[in-house]
Amino acid sequence: VTHLSLSLSIDSDGLQVVGRWDGLVLARGEVLGEIRMFIAGAPCVALEADEFAARDERGPLPLREATTEGEGEPVRRWTVERATKGRIVVSYLATAVTEWLPSPHPPLELRREADGFSGAFKCFLVLPPGVEEASFELTWESASDAADTAGPVAVCSLGQAGGSQSAVSGVGLDVLTHTYVMCSTDPVAHHAVGDISTWWLTAPPFDVKPFTQQLSDTYREMAATFDAAPHPFRVFLRASPHRGMSASAHPASFVVAMDPTTPADERVLQRTVAHELVHEWLHLDGPTDSVTWFNEGAADYYALVVSLRRGVIDDQTFLSEVNTAARLGYASPFHGLTLVEAERLYWSDFRAHRLPYVRGMFYLADLDARLRQHKEQHTLDQGVRQVLSKQRAGMHVGLAEWCAIIDDLLGEDERAKIGRFVFNPGGRPRQGTFGSRFIIHDTEVPIVDPGFAADTFPARQVHGLVPGGPADRAGLTQGETVQLPTYEEAANLNVGDELIAEVWRDGRLVPLAIPLGGRSIVVPQWRLSGD
Numbered sequence: 001v002t003h004l005s006l007s008l009s010i011d012s013d014g015l016q017v018v019g020r021w022d023g024l025v026l027a028r029g030e031v032l033g034e035i036r037m038f039i040a041g042a043p044c045v046a047l048e049a050d051e052f053a054a055r056d057e058r059g060p061l062p063l064r065e066a067t068t069e070g071e072g073e074p075v076r077r078w079t080v081e082r083a084t085k086g087r088i089v090v091s092y093l094a095t096a097v098t099e100w101l102p103s104p105h106p107p108l109e110l111r112r113e114a115d116g117f118s119g120a121f122k123c124f125l126v127l128p129p130g131v132e133e134a135s136f137e138l139t140w141e142s143a144s145d146a147a148d149t150a151g152p153v154a155v156c157s158l159g160q161a162g163g164s165q166s167a168v169s170g171v172g173l174d175v176l177t178h179t180y181v182m183c184s185t186d187p188v189a190h191h192a193v194g195d196i197s198t199w200w201l202t203a204p205p206f207d208v209k210p211f212t213q214q215l216s217d218t219y220r221e222m223a224a225t226f227d228a229a230p231h232p233f234r235v236f237l238r239a240s241p242h243r244g245m246s247a248s249a250h251p252a253s254f255v256v257a258m259d260p261t262t263p264a265d266e267r268v269l270q271r272t273v274a275h276e277l278v279h280e281w282l283h284l285d286g287p288t289d290s291v292t293w294f295n296e297g298a299a300d301y302y303a304l305v306v307s308l309r310r311g312v313i314d315d316q317t318f319l320s321e322v323n324t325a326a327r328l329g330y331a332s333p334f335h336g337l338t339l340v341e342a343e344r345l346y347w348s349d350f351r352a353h354r355l356p357y358v359r360g361m362f363y364l365a366d367l368d369a370r371l372r373q374h375k376e377q378h379t380l381d382q383g384v385r386q387v388l389s390k391q392r393a394g395m396h397v398g399l400a401e402w403c404a405i406i407d408d409l410l411g412e413d414e415r416a417k418i419g420r421f422v423f424n425p426g427g428r429p430r431q432g433t434f435g436s437r438f439i440i441h442d443t444e445v446p447i448v449d450p451g452f453a454a455d456t457f458p459a460r461q462v463h464g465l466v467p468g469g470p471a472d473r474a475g476l477t478q479g480e481t482v483q484l485p486t487y488e489e490a491a492n493l494n495v496g497d498e499l500i501a502e503v504w505r506d507g508r509l510v511p512l513a514i515p516l517g518g519r520s521i522v523v524p525q526w527r528l529s530g531d
């Protein structure tokens, strides 16, 4: 049995890390610790050879450091140059990253903000391989006793320290490495409503109180919908110089990085975290190519529907988001692809990546309508609660089990329905989807294809300009910096509209009108039935 007692304290340039290993016995040449150089583009701590020290019962442990350039990203490893005896103590200063990379990546690396630091353990914890089952205890050495009485000086995905609590413990290094940590010499600023709490080191660019209140309301409604027990969930906010938001999911927590000097789009933030809250409970088990559409579609569906049910959003906001989703899916330049075909494009084009989300969401919305229109008037919530109760009983619930649950309620062949609706491009939501208050009217909308690569929208620099295409003919040039509406705004344009871009020419901002490509398609759009 291996146990790690980990203690952290704040230093001027980063976090002092001391790890005490019990039950870890290494032969000469075995690996005492390793850490990747980058994770998903986020830089990990750059320890020099002599900055990582270890000792055991016999005294200092001689170490050899090496960086391996394997298949994936490089890994830095320390091996012991003699056999170990008894408890091993490793210590090092995890220096915070100070420089910013030009493009955003998930907010994982250890960074300083105000009088504190935040980051994910996987970016600054040096751990031995092969002891994934180890138990751990995490403590903070508080610099100031006064801070303890005023509130937590450290908080992580698993709990908080300061005040009455000083340690967090658990089993499995996988949980520990995915944990996100935020700490400060003063108590960490936060706002809590019920099980939901929001934490920050730099004052965020929006009002945290109503944000947390609405999220807490949504969370409670979800717990009731899924007939599941709520548990504490933390939202960490951190400052980043990049435009827009970048985010990462951690155990029972979520980190959002945003520029504190630009106004935040609170609705996008709400929707994003609500999506993550659904993931806390609802998923199908199985390989990603068989269940990702369900897991992401269900997260989008319930984030929206529960927010409406609870009154966190009004009918108009609901309609605008449903209608945008329908356009993003059914009027995408990739609308005709199968999911297998779209999957090959996931990492090169975000429009392809949206397809499983949108098809999954509208499949579930349509299924809810089918269940309600059935003579026994079932609901989607009933089917979903069966998934969760089977999983709580330890059962595997994958796509086949989902189909069996729905077959049982409807007496139809659900597998074939999913094939047509999700894996292939044929499905369209029926009248009655989202309830009788809303009606579908088919609308012809443009397929947004302005003749440049989709990442031109977020990057604001022209990529993949198609010679002779609409953007080229409008006068845009490859590599040029350009102001554009967001892709969602572009997807909401109508037939005959043009995309208005602005480029700097001779010291002034010149507007250019780009036709949308000329193709159009009929998509479902919803409105209130009385309107």
Ligand SMILES: [Zn+2]
Pocket: 275, 276, 279, 295, 296, 299
């Ligand atoms: Zn998701």
